[in-house]
Amino acid sequence: MPFPTPLRGVVPPVITPLTPAGEVDTASLRRLAEHLIGAGVHGLFxxxxxxxxxxxxxxxxLTALETAVAASAGRVxxxxxxxxTTTARVLDRAADAVRAGADALVATAPFxxxxxxxxxxxxxxxxxxGAGLPLLAYDIPVAVHTKLPRDVxxxxxxxxxxxxxxxxxxDEGSLRRLLVDPRRHTPGFSVLTGSELTVDCALLAGVDGVVPGLGNVDxxxxxxxxxxxxAGDWATAKAEQDRLAALFALTEAADPALMGGSSAALGAFKAAAHLLGLIDCAATAAPQVPLGEADVARVRARLADAGLL
Structure with missing residues (x-):
């Protein structure tokens, strides 16, 4: 489908379901994509x-991307x-994305x-x-150790x-400064927040949309x-954000003494998707530590509190 410029709305960063053997579970990914599109999201990342x-x-x-493109069938x-890590390697991945039928690319700075x-x-x-597709920059300094300069x-x-x-x-202050910069209003340029917890504030400040990992769950x-x-109904937006902030606590279900933040958060998203029947297996890729039974029980409790079970 033609890529919307600017891109607006809810664009979940889709989890990649895996089999117990660690391969991409294409059937689960198709089911998850269908669920997300049915919920009214505006794109899949x-x-x-x-x-x-x-x-x-x-x-x-490549398997995950081809599966999602086929499942989307041009609807979003x-x-x-x-x-x-480098330009040459990113261009290789971009060539794969073009062959798979992706509508746009998302890249970080080199790292x-x-x-x-x-x-x-x-x-x-x-x-x-080199790729010939619309390109979005991904500013995630915790992972690539570079904060994208606003002027760049x-x-x-x-x-x-x-x-x-x-x-x-x-860096909410940096985001706000970008949003109020007169140069920000380049036609067709989108600013999306990756924060699950401050979406109402970000939308009020002028972002175009949100890319929430928790969007896989709700x-x-x-x-x-x-x-x-x-619609300008900020009271309703705040109430929904408050509910989602409480649900986000499922990422804290695991003991930080036993696993890192990536294992805890991605494990929780996948455990929740499994409990909701969206994916067949909650496995995460090695060497991430899997959630234990008690952790999954705490995830289930958060889902119940949010009215999702």
Whole structure:
């Protein structure tokens, strides 16, 4: 489908269901995609952090992307994460995304190597020119150790390199400064927040949409929040955000002494999706630590409290 510019609404970063043997569970992914589209989401973002892209082989990434594109069947745009360390490797992943039929790409700055803002800008320009698809920048310094400079993002928007920004920086002040910058209003440029917990505030401030990992668990809630905000019903938006903030506590179900934050959060999202019947197996990719029975019981309790069971 034609990629909407600007992209607005709820675009969940889709989890990648796995079999007990660690392969992509295509049947579960199709079922999950159908559920998300049925809930009214405005796009699907494959192979992001919530999609465990960093843990998957190139072949697994391609399988997941092809499955989602087929399941979407043109009803909503499919954004493909092409996250890798260098420009050449990102271009390889972008070529896969083009072959799979993705509608747009999402890329971070290069990482492992330390890059200058001039090099970061050149990276995005090369990816955009090489792939020929709309490109969104993914600002996630906790993972790539580079905070995308505001001037670089806005210059790349102005010259047509970037169709949008997914802000997962955790720096709400920086996001607000970008939103009020007069250069932010480049036609067709989208700003999406990756924060599950401050969507109502971000929409009020002027973001175009949200990319919530928790949207895998409760897409209807985020769609209701977005619709209330667009209608100017901020009391309803706040109430929905408060409910979702309480539900987000499921990411704290695991003992931090036994596993890292990635294992806890992704494990909780997958456990919740499994309990809801959306995926067949809650396995996460190695070497992440799986949730225990007590952890899953706490996830179930959060789902019940949110009225999802």
């Amino acid at each position: 494959l192979l992001g952090s919530s999609g465990e892209a960093a843990y998957l082989t190139d072949a697994q990434r 745009p499919v954004l493909a994460g092409v996250i890798d 492992y190597t330390r890059t200058h803002p001039v090099e970061i800008a050149d990276h995005f320009r090369r990816v955009r020119a 993002v806005l210059d790349l928007a102005a010259d047509g390199t970037l169709a949008g920004l997914k802000d997962s920086s955790g 897409p209807h809630g985020y769609v209701r929040l977005h619709e209330a905000a667009r």
